[in-house]
Amino acid sequence: MSQYYELGTVTLWNPSNGASRLFLRQVRLFEEELGLPSGIGPMEADECQITVGLLANFLDVLLVRRASTHHAVIQALSDGFIATMIVVAERAGIEVRWPVPDAPVWGVADVWGEVREHARRLAGQMAR
Numbered sequence: 001m002s003q004y005y006e007l008g009t010v011t012l013w014n015p016s017n018g019a020s021r022l023f024l025r026q027v028r029l030f031e032e033e034l035g036l037p038s039g040i041g042p043m044e045a046d047e048c049q050i051t052v053g054l055l056a057n058f059l060d061v062l063l064v065r066r067a068s069t070h071h072a073v074i075q076a077l078s079d080g081f082i083a084t085m086i087v088v089a090e091r092a093g094i095e096v097r098w099p100v101p102d103a104p105v106w107g108v109a110d111v112w113g114e115v116r117e118h119a120r121r122l123a124g125q126m127a128r
Helices: 017-034 052-067 072-091 108-123
Strands: 004-007 010-013 047-049
Touching (some): 017 052, 017 072, 052 072
């Protein structure tokens, strides 16, 4: 069994029910944390519609929030979700705007390099 994340009639991602359930719970958690909608609608009849403008704004704010924290646990808990969101956003035609961290400890390339690489690897594993 699987579920569909769609932009109109185009399927952006077709994960298993378990992966989808976990992802949607993370989406709702980050919506609450950021105080704004993600553009990822409710799952109805195994389909979820995506609103590009809301998703683009959500991703921008999510990345700024991640760039502004130096808390290692928050970074670790956020990065996998961010990598998954990047794959969905790029498949929706959204250009990812990588913010410069407030006070990079490791340098910008190191901070976003790992997340970019994680997203690249995930893209090859996230079925459409």
